[in-house]
Amino acid sequence: MRARRWMAAAGLLLAAAACAAAEGEVRIKDLGRMAGWRDNALVGYGLVSGLAGTGDSGRNRATRQSIANMLSRFDLQLPADDVNARNVAAVMVTANLPAFARGGDTIDATVTSIGDARSLAGGTLLLAPLKGPDGRVYALAQGAVSVGGYRYDANGNLSQKNHPTVGMLSGGATVEIATPEPRGEPPRSATFVLSTADYTTATRVADAINRAHGEGLAEVRDAAGVDIQIPEGWRQRVPRFLAAIEALPVKPDVRARVVINERTGTVVTGGDVRISRVAVSHGDLKVSVVTDNAVSQPLLVRQTGPEVRTQEYANSRIAVQEGGAGVFVGPDNNTVADLVQALHRMRTSARDVISILQAVKAAGALHADLVVQ
Incomplete structure (x- = not known):
C-alpha cells in the first residue's frame, strides 16, 4: 500500500513538474503562418432595396442611374431622370477571400452606404459581384443586411444608435472561383x-x-x-x-510593453515589466471660479432720462483646494504592476496613473516600450 501511495505521489509530482515546464508554451501555429497564406481583398458595388424611406435622395444621380440599369436587365426601359425611389441606397460591398477557399464556400461581407442614405436597416442587398485586384469576379453577395443600430427622425427630433449606414451580411457572399493554388513539383x-x-x-x-x-x-x-x-x-x-x-x-519571448489609452483611461501591461528605483509625488490642486451676474435696479427715483437706467454687474468668487500629495518610493527591481497597485491604494485616478507612467518613462526608470493610443 505504501509503495502504491508513493508511486501515486511521484506521478502527481511528475505531472506538476511537466505542467510547470510547459507553462507559457504555445503551439507554433499560434505564433504566425506559413508564407503564402493570406487573405485577398474583394470589393463590389450594389444596391440595397426595401428601405423605409431612408435611402438615397433624388439628388444622387448615380443611384437613379443604377436603378435604371438594373431594371433594363429585366426588359424594363426607364429613363434615369424618371426614377425617384427613396427606398433604395447605393452601397459598396467589401469582403476577404481566405486562403484555400473553394467554390461554394460562404464568406461574410460588409455593406457601406456611399450616398446620403440615413439608414440601411431592414434593407436587402441585390446581387452584387465582388471583384479582386485583377478585375475577376471571385464571389457574389446577396441577402438581408444586418445593421447594429437605428436612426429615426420626425419633426426635427432625432434618435440614433451606432452607425446605421453600415451593415453586415453573415455568410452572404458565395465564392465562385477558388483561390489559385500553386501547381508543379512538390515544394522543397x-x-x-x-x-x-x-x-x-x-x-x-x-x-x-x-x-x-x-x-x-x-x-x-x-x-x-x-x-x-x-x-x-x-x-x-x-x-x-x-x-x-x-x-x-x-515558449515565445514577450517584449516589455505598456499600452495606455488616454481617451478611456485604460492601462494594459505585463506583470513583469520592470522599473528602477523611483519616487513619485503627486498632488491635486483644484481651482474653481464662480461668477454671479445680477442687475441693479434704481429705486425711489421718479425721474427718467438717459442717465437713469439699470446697471448690470458681476460678482466673482475664487476657491482653491489643494489635496495632500501622495509619495511612493519603489525598491529596486520593482514592477509596473506594483506601482499601479500602490497608486490605486492612494486612490489615484486612471488618468493620473497614465500621467505618472509617462513621467516615469521620461525619467528613464520604466524599462519597457510605452505605447500611447
Whole structure:
C-alpha cells in the first residue's frame, strides 16, 4: 500500500513538474503562418432595396442611374431622370477571400452606404459581384443586411444608435472561383512567418523544429521568418509535415510593453515589466471660479432720462483646494504592476496613473516600450 501511495505521489509530482515546464508554451501555429497564406481583398458595388424611406435622395444621380440599369436587365426601359425611389441606397460591398477557399464556400461581407442614405436597416442587398485586384469576379453577395443600430427622425427630433449606414451580411457572399493554388513539383522548402517579429522567438521556433525532425532543417532568416527544408521522406506529404510542425510547443519571448489609452483611461501591461528605483509625488490642486451676474435696479427715483437706467454687474468668487500629495518610493527591481497597485491604494485616478507612467518613462526608470493610443 505504501509503495502504491508513493508511486501515486511521484506521478502527481511528475505531472506538476511537466505542467510547470510547459507553462507559457504555445503551439507554433499560434505564433504566425506559413508564407503564402493570406487573405485577398474583394470589393463590389450594389444596391440595397426595401428601405423605409431612408435611402438615397433624388439628388444622387448615380443611384437613379443604377436603378435604371438594373431594371433594363429585366426588359424594363426607364429613363434615369424618371426614377425617384427613396427606398433604395447605393452601397459598396467589401469582403476577404481566405486562403484555400473553394467554390461554394460562404464568406461574410460588409455593406457601406456611399450616398446620403440615413439608414440601411431592414434593407436587402441585390446581387452584387465582388471583384479582386485583377478585375475577376471571385464571389457574389446577396441577402438581408444586418445593421447594429437605428436612426429615426420626425419633426426635427432625432434618435440614433451606432452607425446605421453600415451593415453586415453573415455568410452572404458565395465564392465562385477558388483561390489559385500553386501547381508543379512538390515544394522543397517553406517559410514560417511570425506575427510579431522577434529574434529570440524565431530562434526558439527553429530549435524546436530541429529537435523534433533533425538538425539543419530549420534556419532563422530574420526576426520574422524561419526557413524550413522539407525532408525527402515528406516530399509527397507536405501538408502532414507542416501540420506536425505547427503542433510543436514553443515558449515565445514577450517584449516589455505598456499600452495606455488616454481617451478611456485604460492601462494594459505585463506583470513583469520592470522599473528602477523611483519616487513619485503627486498632488491635486483644484481651482474653481464662480461668477454671479445680477442687475441693479434704481429705486425711489421718479425721474427718467438717459442717465437713469439699470446697471448690470458681476460678482466673482475664487476657491482653491489643494489635496495632500501622495509619495511612493519603489525598491529596486520593482514592477509596473506594483506601482499601479500602490497608486490605486492612494486612490489615484486612471488618468493620473497614465500621467505618472509617462513621467516615469521620461525619467528613464520604466524599462519597457510605452505605447500611447
